[in-house]
Amino acid sequence: MKAWLKVFKDGLSIENPLTVLMIGLCATLAVSTQVQGSVFMGIAVIFVLVMSNALIAMFRKLIPNEVRIPIFIVIIASFVTVVDLFMKAFFPPIYAVLGIWIPLIVVNCIILGRAEGFAYHNTVWLSVADGLGMGLGYTTVLVGLAFIRELFGSGKVDLFGATILRMPGAYEPPTILMLFPGAFIIFGFIIAFTRWLNQRSATRKGA
Amino acid sequence: MKSSPLRLIVSVLVTCVIAAASLAATYSVTAPLIAAQDKAAEVDALKTVLPEAVSFEPVDAATLKDAEAVVSDEKVDAVYRALDGSSVPIGWGIKVASRGYGGYINMVLGLDSDGKVTGLTILSMNETPGLGSRVKSEPWFLGQFLKLKPGYTEKDVKSLDTISGATKSSRGVRNSVIAAGLIYEKVLKQAGEIR
Structure with a gap:
């Protein structure tokens, strides 16, 4: 397999930032209450991740080891601010959904x-x-988590102003799913599921 | 591998200068667009809450200051006099912000010349999606404020329902409505500006 393809795939599966590396969880739990917000959050994260990765890799020989973290943070913060301003200026409805995220x-x-x-x-x-791999891996899990939380927590899933899926009328949505405890519980199930998936594909490869 | 102090300083400095320059460039491109959108959103909101008005003019600075003085914790951003086609004042547009659960809830309220709420809308807020955000997504909640009688008091507003699970957000909206009532009763009415 080509090296870049393997790196890309690892981000989605065995090195998934959320279910395997388990980093960036706080934002995930906060954002994953709405599918729509999660989709755009994922796009923004992919953009920032790809741009900052590319820039840092490009100048990695020039960045001194001792001050690499401050330099990384400045680069990342700049890209995020650019995304923030552009979204605000050109896509105000989307920005209204995402706000502080x-x-x-x-x-x-x-x-x-x-x-x-x-x-x-x-x-x-x-x-x-x-x-790209990490960003897509993040987006997939984030949107999946948001989908479950929105569907069962609010009784319906809205996307771009239209309701795409609705629970039967008698269904009384438990508020806990919209709160952090619910996010933790569902996220636990997602981790278990992806672990099972990864293990299964690992044994298949071995056989 | 140890770098010389000079190299450390220069590398951080160069990074920051480039970052600052690119941010300045982005900002100068987007700032006018963002400002225009904020303005348009405000005008839209005013037209929604006072559909009969044709134009809006801001009240003078002294009146705005008085308005700020009568409310407690809320921020009064602007007060507009709503005019109809023949420049007769028919009501007031009040832009006010009050604390919800996630910071300020920015709202625009419309009052007619008798002090009755003609409409209210939320410009921006950072309430919890799915919980606090229901103050905006569930129409009955904002709708109940339209039933308040002219000259309503704090008690009248507090007797209205709040959304369960969104107490603080509901309270934020209620406080804005109370603030608008106070501004009308204590400032706009007494200033004799309603003809």
Whole structure:
């Protein structure tokens, strides 16, 4: 398998930032109450992750080891602010949905974690592949979690102003799913499920 | 591998300068667009809460200051006099912010010349999606304020329902309605500006 393809796939499966590495969880639990918000959050994270990974990999030989973290943070914060301002200026309805979550990408450990753990030691193309894989892995789990929480927690799933799925009328949504305890419980099930998936594909490969 | 102090300083400095420059560039491109959108959103909101008004003019600074003085914790951002086609004042648009669960809830309220709420809308808020955000997504909640009689008091507002699971957010909206009532009773009415 080509190296970049493996890096990309690992981000989605055996190195998934949320279910395996378990970083960036606080933002995930907060954002995953609505599918729509989660989708755009995922897009924003993918953009920032790919851009910062690429830039850091490009200049990795010039960034001195001792001050790498401050430099990473400045780069990441700049990209996040650019996304923030552009969304506000060109997509105000989307920005209205996301609000405070976009600036909070700065403190999302996934981005700094990948800058430090991957982009600083790898080539530009591999880092871009890693950013895409990690970003998509993050988005998939985030949207999945949001889908379950919104469907069972509020009784329906809204996307772009239209209700795409609705529970039967007699269904009384438990509020706990919208709160953090519910997020933890569902997230636990998602971790168990992905672990089972990863294990199964590992044994298949072995056989 | 140890870098010289000079190299450390220069590398951080260069990074920050480039970052600052690119942010400045982005900001100068987007700032006018963002400001125009905020303004448009405000005008839209005013038209929604006072559908009969044709134009809006801001009240003078002294009146705005008096309005700020009569409310307790809320922020009064602007007070507009709503005019109809022949420039006769028909009501008031009040832009007010009060604390909800996740910071300030920015709202625009419309009052007619008798002090009855003609409409209210939430411009922006950071309430918990799915819980606090229901103050906006469940129409009955904002709708019940339209039934308040002219000259309503704090007690009248507090007798209205709140959304369970969104107590603080509901309270934020209620406080804005109370603030608008106070501003009308104590400032706009007494200033003799209603003809």
